[in-house]
Amino acid sequence: MTTRMDNRFAALKAEGRPALITYFMGGDPDFDTSLAIMKALPGAGADVIELGMPFSDPMADGPAIQLAGQRALKAGQTLAKTLELAKLFRQTDNETPIVLMGYYNPIYIYGVEKFLDDALACGIDGLIVVDLPAEMDDELCIPALEKGINFIRLATPTTDDKRLPKVLKNSSGFVYYVSMNGITGSALPDPSLVSGAVNRIKSHTDLPVCVGFGVKTADHAKAIGAAADGVVVGTAIVAQVAGSLTKDGAATGDTVSAVATFVRGLATGVHAARLVAAE
Amino acid sequence: MNQAATPNSFRSGPDEDGRFGIYGGRFVAETLMPLILDLQDEWEKAKTDPEFQAELASLGTHYIGRPSPLYFAERLTEELGGAKIYFKREELNHTGSHKINNCIGQILLAKRMGKTRIIAETGAGQHGVASATVAARFGLPCIVYMGATDVERQAPNVFRMRLLGAEVVPVTAGSGTLKDAMNEALRDWVTNVDDTYYLIGTAAGPHPYPEMVRDFQAVIGTEARQQILEAEGRLPDVVIAAVGGGSNAIGIFHPFLDDPSVKIVGVEAGGKGLQGEEHCASITAGSPGVLHGNRTYLLQDGDGQIKEGHSISAGLDYPGIGPEHSWLADTGRAEYVPIMDHEALEAFQTLTRLEGIIPALEPSHALAEVIKRAPKMGKDEIILMNLSGRGDKDIFTVAKILGMEM
Numbered sequence: 001m002t003t004r005m006d007n008r009f010a011a012l013k014a015e016g017r018p019a020l021i022t023y024f025m026g027g028d029p030d031f032d033t034s035l036a037i038m039k040a041l042p043g044a045g046a047d048v049i050e051l052g053m054p055f056s057d058p059m060a061d062g063p064a065i066q067l068a069g070q071r072a073l074k075a076g077q078t079l080a081k082t083l084e085l086a087k088l089f090r091q092t093d094n095e096t097p098i099v100l101m102g103y104y105n106p107i108y109i110y111g112v113e114k115f116l117d118d119a120l121a122c123g124i125d126g127l128i129v130v131d132l133p134a135e136m137d138d139e140l141c142i143p144a145l146e147k148g149i150n151f152i153r154l155a156t157p158t159t160d161d162k163r164l165p166k167v168l169k170n171s172s173g174f175v176y177y178v179s180m181n182g183i184t185g186s187a188l189p190d191p192s193l194v195s196g197a198v199n200r201i202k203s204h205t206d207l208p209v210c211v212g213f214g215v216k217t218a219d220h221a222k223a224i225g226a227a228a229d230g231v232v233v234g235t236a237i238v239a240q241v242a243g244s245l246t247k248d249g250a251a252t253g254d255t256v257s258a259v260a261t262f263v264r265g266l267a268t269g270v271h272a273a274r275l276v277a278a279e
Numbered sequence: 280m281n282q283a284a285t286p287n288s289f290r291s292g293p294d295e296d297g298r299f300g301i302y303g304g305r306f307v308a309e310t311l312m313p314l315i316l317d318l319q320d321e322w323e324k325a326k327t328d329p330e331f332q333a334e335l336a337s338l339g340t341h342y343i344g345r346p347s348p349l350y351f352a353e354r355l356t357e358e359l360g361g362a363k364i365y366f367k368r369e370e371l372n373h374t375g376s377h378k379i380n381n382c383i384g385q386i387l388l389a390k391r392m393g394k395t396r397i398i399a400e401t402g403a404g405q406h407g408v409a410s411a412t413v414a415a416r417f418g419l420p421c422i423v424y425m426g427a428t429d430v431e432r433q434a435p436n437v438f439r440m441r442l443l444g445a446e447v448v449p450v451t452a453g454s455g456t457l458k459d460a461m462n463e464a465l466r467d468w469v470t471n472v473d474d475t476y477y478l479i480g481t482a483a484g485p486h487p488y489p490e491m492v493r494d495f496q497a498v499i500g501t502e503a504r505q506q507i508l509e510a511e512g513r514l515p516d517v518v519i520a521a522v523g524g525g526s527n528a529i530g531i532f533h534p535f536l537d538d539p540s541v542k543i544v545g546v547e548a549g550g551k552g553l554q555g556e557e558h559c560a561s562i563t564a565g566s567p568g569v570l571h572g573n574r575t576y577l578l579q580d581g582d583g584q585i586k587e588g589h590s591i592s593a594g595l596d597y598p599g600i601g602p603e604h605s606w607l608a609d610t611g612r613a614e615y616v617p618i619m620d621h622e623a624l625e626a627f628q629t630l631t632r633l634e635g636i637i638p639a640l641e642p643s644h645a646l647a648e649v650i651k652r653a654p655k656m657g658k659d660e661i662i663l664m665n666l667s668g669r670g671d672k673d674i675f676t677v678a679k680i681l682g683m684e685m
Contacts, residue, residue: 109583
């Protein structure tokens with residue numbers, strides 16, 4: 001396995017605070033701007049980066065991430081270019097773990113073996129592939145683990161105790177708990193329910209459990225971070241990108257700074273999370 | 280093309296993981312996994328439950344009007360001067376197409392599972408109408424997702440669905456056609472997992488849908504096989520059906536798959552020609568990929584992004600195809616050929632004038648292939664075609680293309 005992920009979670013554990021995991025869409029609104037966004041994330045407080053791979057038919061995503069993917073594809077983004085983003089990012093940052101997130105078909109068409117080799121060479125640490133449940137582990141999960149790339153699995157409220165061991169079996173890096181049934185960008189669930197779910201998953205695994213779906217503000221991040229090993233924010237970041245664009249969807253001078261400022265706010269929330277837990 | 284080994288039977292699939300060769304599978308988000316496993320359990324039980332089968336058969340007889348007739352198209356046969364042409368008259372079913380066969384089966388399952396809300400996707404609106412119909416019959420609320428583009432071009436079916444009490448939700452995401460409607464239905468399902476049943480309209484999607492929809496539609500081929508044996512004392516030489524997602528085709532094909540003397544031909548929408556982008560010939564001009572829960576032939580670009588299809592017939596306007604068809608194509612058991620928009624349109628008019636039957640534009644594609652083949656065959660040979668839907672819904676489209684005033 002690549003070591004950046006485990007190192008990062010070990011360091012955060014020593015620090016006594018949860019991770020801030022930030023998602024953005026590769027190539028949104030264009031290649032260069034998304035590279036600048038990616039480079040700005042660690043400085044703004046992101047501990048782990050989720051790099052979105054755009055897909056024409058994102059079945060588990062809400063409108064914000066759907067539109068981000070469409071902007072990226074329109075600007076000419078491809079899976080090869082998304083890997084290129086990671087490679088360029090690694091020239092200046094060899095510590096921050098990068099997780100690719102998206103759907104299977106572009107990877108399948110790229111070729112699984114070639115994709116894994118190229119991903120490793122570009123400094124990718126993990127994969128989240130929404131439409132590959134545990135039943136499909138032979139497709140990509142097992143080959144990825146063999147190459148040393150983490151396969152991060154989603155667990156959801158429908159993943160009951162009977163099913164959890166199957167879901168966790170080939171998981172590595174961390175477990176991504178999707179805090180509600182639904183698409184990305186829905187409303188924040190009750191933090192107390194989230195805390196119960198996180199503890200349920202923790203009784204089955206030693207992996208860090210990170211929570212996402214619905215986290216939009218520093219206060220949300222603080223509340224969720226109190227219960228989890230990490231907080232994932234995606235839609236709200238993508239919305240910052242969208243809000244900064246011209247009406248034709250082009251980047252402006254504010255695009256990168258809007259994201260960075262927003263992530264700094266989230267980081268403040270996440271850093272305060274364990275103080276809440278200790279109260 | 281991926282050449283698969285010839286199996287002992289072409290009727291034994293899928294395997295326990297829902298695969299037909301390399302096709303099919305369960306490529307869905309974790310949230311949906313427990314749901315499709317539940318559905319599979321319930322379907323396994325229902326298949327062998329005499330009470331379920333009896334209710335299905337009774338509704339088939341009294342509500343749908345089964346068995347549908349097998350009709351010898353005498354004037355068309357004479358006109359073409361070759362093989363004898365028989366139609367399986369699925370267009371005479373309640374709601375005017377084969378879609379109702381599947382909807383009745385699935386709504387009985389939904390009821391068994393205690394689900395209280397039905398969602399469906401639709402392209403041309405035939406599946407939406409059939410879903411709204413069975414939802415009305417069983418008193419369940421029904422939400423139909425339909426691409427905004429299709430809502431506009433299929434206004435009469437939108438009105439029918441609303442009359443039947445369904446809520447039609449126009450989908451503006453993506454390009455506003457069938458694949459986007461299916462994405463949106465999946466998003467609804469992922470959000471409303473406890474009470475909602477997703478009534479998929481074609482033999483595609485995650486396992487067990489392709490198998491289940493096929494089994495509900497196989498009544499077409501089972502009846503036709505018996506009817507042709509009664510009428511002719513032998514099996515047909517060729518069975519032909521139009522393929523979009525492929526439920527009417529797999530329904531008539533499946534009972535004939537292990538009869539080696541019977542040639543199986545699926546007709547894809549060739550649109551405006553296979554050279555450009557404006558067609559829906561997933562097998563003839565596409566490549567294997569993963570979309571909407573299954574691996575199958577898809578129209579896609581070199582980066583794995585799904586392309587928009589085009590067909591004169593909204594019911595064939597889908598960039599994929601059911602996984603069993605992909606497998607039948609690779610094994611060579613079935614042949615898939617394209618028919619262009621203008622050929623289908625011509626066949627539509629031919630049948631209307633010669634037999635007094637207005638076919639839907641979907642089976643008009645199959646008919647165009649019949650018209651090509653029959654003259655080259657002997658008079659003692661037999662073609663069986665699935666006349667899967669009636670053309671009332673298409674008269675506006677046809678009038679527009681022919682420049683006729685309504």
